[in-house]
Amino acid sequence: MKKLVFLTLLLSTFWCFSQKKALQAKSISQNISIDGKLNENEWENAATASDFITFEPDNGKAVPENKKTNIKVLYDNDAIYIGAMMYDDEPDKILKEISQRDNFGTADIFGVFINGFNDGQQDFMFYVSAADVQGDCIMTDANGEDYSWDAVWISKASIIENGWVVEIKIPYSALRFSQENKQTWGINFFREIKRTRYKYTWNFVDRKIGTFTQQAGVLEGIENIKPPTRLFFMPYASYYLNAGEGQKTYGTVKGGMDIKYGITDAFTVDAILVPDFGQTKYDDQILNLGPFEQQFNENRAFFTEGTDLFNKGNMFYSRRIGGKPSVEPDLKDNEEIIETVQNVNLINALKFSGRTKNGLGVGILNAVTEKTFATIKDTISGETRREVVEPLTNYNVLVLDQRFRKNSSVTFINTNVTRNGHYKDANVTGLAWDLNTKANTYSLFGNVKYSTINDTEDTNGVFSTVSFAETSGNYRYSLGTDFVSKDFDPNDMGINFYTNYYNFYGNANYRILNPTKLFNSFKIDYEMYSEFNKESGKVQANRIEAEVNLSTVKNNYYGGGIEISPLESHDYYEPRAENRYVIIPRKLDAWASVSTNYNHKFAIDFNPSISIADEPGRAAYGADISPRYRFNDKLLLIYSFSFLKRNNNKGYIDSYDDDDNETTPETIVFANRDVITYANTISGKYAINSTMTLNLAVRQYWSSAENKDILQLEPDGTLDPYPQYTENKNSSFYSWNADLSYSWWFAPGSQLSALYRNNASNFERIIDKDFKHNVTGLLTNDALKHIFSVSVKYFIDYNAVKNKVRKRA
Structure with a gap:
């Protein structure tokens, strides 16, 4: 009888939970x-x-x-x-x-x-x-x-x-x-x-x-x-006061408007006219010694709000729009660039997005950037000329996303960059799918992308990926593979670093779904990854990884992991020359993490790591530590310190051709170097009330790479001494950013913000190891810039205005 009652209760509970x-x-x-x-x-x-x-x-x-x-x-x-x-x-x-x-x-x-x-x-x-x-x-x-x-x-x-x-x-x-x-x-x-x-x-x-x-x-x-009609206007006005040591102080007034129009209850058009991004968060720049550009977060609201459709297939990197100029001006031996821009100005942008009742999502994004010039000076005659570094350019994204069975989708994506005149154009077309079983226990995910570059020499490339996963229960796993051709290039509107490879990977994990006497959560992951050069078949990457993450019943979080690369790998990217590679030794990486309960007034995050290579003296170690203190419900301060040292790091510094012998391969110069990085950040907020806050963000960064031995890359990927190279290729980059801002949401959708920012950065070949001097030097030299700005945006509902007019009439 007891068993019958228990079974009845169990079935009734299941019935209750399983019904919507x-x-x-x-x-x-x-x-x-x-x-x-x-x-x-x-x-x-x-x-x-x-x-x-x-x-x-x-x-x-x-x-x-x-x-x-x-x-x-x-x-x-x-x-x-x-x-x-x-x-x-x-x-x-x-x-x-x-x-x-x-x-x-x-x-x-x-x-x-x-x-x-x-x-x-x-x-x-x-x-x-x-x-x-x-x-x-x-x-x-x-x-x-x-x-x-x-x-x-x-x-x-x-x-x-x-x-x-x-x-x-x-x-x-x-x-x-x-x-x-x-x-x-x-x-x-x-x-x-x-x-x-x-x-x-x-x-x-x-x-x-x-x-x-x-x-x-x-x-x-x-x-x-x-x-009612969904039509909204968001006019804004901004004032900027710019100043710097020994520089002329000047003020700038800007104004513009964003428009949002609901064509139907499901489709919306967003337009930005005369954009202003002067108060966006600064970029955390680093000393970039690698072969690839640094990827930055998007901080401009227009390109982050409601862009889930445009991120399908991972083909859209919005920082391309209004980013660095794409054209390098041709300079003669006696010419130099005396004036250029870091970022191209955006003229306007528009988004159209929505979904039909049958589950078809449609997204169109279009943006136009202005024609941009650099000023070039003849160092002998003193004459100057202007040359285009970015023509008038149109960026476009089209997405068609069909949902079905409430848990699956198939997506068509196209990105296109068209530059006015005889400049490079680019197009990428992709098909992505995310298919799940009716019970959401298994999934099949993947995509195929095809890129076309129209330039002096046209190129085409393919990227494809497919993975299968069990997605339910305590035990889960996934298997997948990627294939990328040599000429796949989505980088005019997307971002991709690695090409010309294929890989295989798998993951298995276990997690608890209900707390125990010790843990609120517990998860262990095991992963294997192998990557091969498509043409040579050589191993480009390999790793076996195990990781544990857990939270205790007292809500403290702990994690740790170990990663082994058991085989030598061949890096085809660091030499920065076609068909050349450098051998990367076997290595062992380990890390840990601790994060104490943020409910306490004082909490701390601590993340140490170590990497040891199968090569004498080649290792790296570092740690991030971040204490925080909540004084009360209004005031919070967080300090973070990050340190990383890489001993006997091997990296590219130069290359040149032997002009007298065309059969001799390009000489590629590496350095055996010690790389040290420090970063200090302070962030804080004081909340006056739920709509008004004062915010502080300060970041000091310094990283140096000191070359100890000069090496030559051999055709077989090994490195040999190269003492005849005497040029100084040491690197030292340090930067300072400080933002103090005030934000007030004085009405729904309407905001007043004030920002004081000072920032400076410097790159040198001479390494000054006096940490204090590097910081104070930035704060006292002519490179330090001061910006004060005030911006007001106001949300206007067309219907509210119309109703007020009717009442007055």
Whole structure:
């Protein structure tokens, strides 16, 4: 009898968890005041969503009664409204650190996740913290959460005697949905109690299944809505004051506008006119000794917000637009460049994106950059001339993404760069697929890309990848392979470093899905990777890796790993010459990581690492350490120190041809060098309130490469002494960046920001090992630049303006 009762309870629990919960939204005609009180009568009469279930760490466990959550949903022709009551029997212990938007810090969180097409593919996520801070993102299982997306919506949180309350208004303009008269949306609600690090969802999300967005509940009852015209203007005005030691101080005024227009409830056009990116975050430049360019993060809002479609297939690197000039001017022996630009100016840009009710996503991005010149001077006559370093250029991305079966997609992508006149044009076309079984237990992922370069010599290339994975359960694995031809080149609008190879890789891992007496989470990974040159068949890379990551019941995080390269490999990139390679010895890498619980006022991150090569004296070691202290709910300071030393590092420094003997191979010069890198950063914030913050970001960086022995690369990939080379090729790069900013979101979508920035950098061949002198030298020399700027952008809703005009009339 007991067994029968237990089986009945087990089956009923499974039935409850496996069914999608449904909630009825209630139509209203009365205005709702977003004040965090839920005191309107409409809230009383609406249906309630409750009975939350633990997402992590104890997946599937019911929420205790003293931590229950009740949710209600209302709607009208303008927006959807969410009212949430989070009960807590210890309201004085609710964590409520005030932070910047999209960065919740140490605070309890409530979230609502909406999928207007109910296709299990993409959620629009809206969060509010107990400190009344907003956060929003777009979520896909393939790419995770993208917090660069910012919508315009209204919320208010307030702490009361038995918990805390959130009231939210989300205009339809912030969502995407079909034009059906009767709407059925996917929806889930989320709550995190920060002091225990427990996370809960309304509809059960089973962590055994490798998907989140497809385990939402259903919102019903939204019928016959007539959303207003989705037309928004965001004019801005900026003032910049530039100054430097011994330089003329000057001011600049800029102005422009962003426009957002909803063609339908599912498709939107975003346009940027006369762009201004002067207040974007600085780039963390490094001493780059390798054969490839440094890749930078995108900090310009237009190219980060809502670009999930354009990132399909990993073919779009937005920093190409408005990046460095693509043309090297032809200089005579007696000429030098006296004036050029680091980045080409963007004239305008436009995005069109959306999805039909049948799951077809369409994305078009277009941008135009201006014709740009460099000034060249004849050092003998003193005459100057101008030469084009970037013609008028058009960048275009087209994406067609067909979703089906709520968990799979096939995507067509095309990127195109057209330069005016007789300059290089580029085109890349790709087909990507992400196929999953109905139960989300297995997946087949891959893509094929074809590049075409139209230049003085046309080239074509292919990239393909395919992988198969088990994506559910405690034990998971994946297998894959890539093939890249020699002439594959997507770098006019994308970024790719390695070509002319094929590889094979596999991964197996184990994780716990529910906490134990010791761990909240535990995961161990094992990976193997082998890469071969396509033409010679030589090993280009090989590694066997094992890694463990875990969190304790006290919410401290630990990790560590070891990686072995058991075979010599052949680096075809470092020599920077066709068909040449340098032999890389076998090596062993190991690392560890510690991150203590951020709930405590003081916490620390520590990440040491070591690398030992099978070559006398060739090794590297370093560490990152980052203590942080939260003085109170408003003030937080974080200091980070990073150190890395590479002993007997072998790297390229020069090459030249023997002009007298065409049969002699190019002479490639390497150096045996010691490379040392230091970086100090300080970041902090003082939150005046949930919409107003002061932020500090300081970074000091110094890296040097001191050559000990000069070496010549032999045709067989070995290195021999080359004492006849006497040119100084030591490298020393140091930089300083400091930003002090003030941000005030004075109205939904409207922001005033002020920024003071000073920065300087210097590259030398002479290495000065006086650390203090290097820092003070930057701060006192003529290279230090000072910029003060103020920017105001204002969000204007066409319908709000129209209604005000009608009322006055």
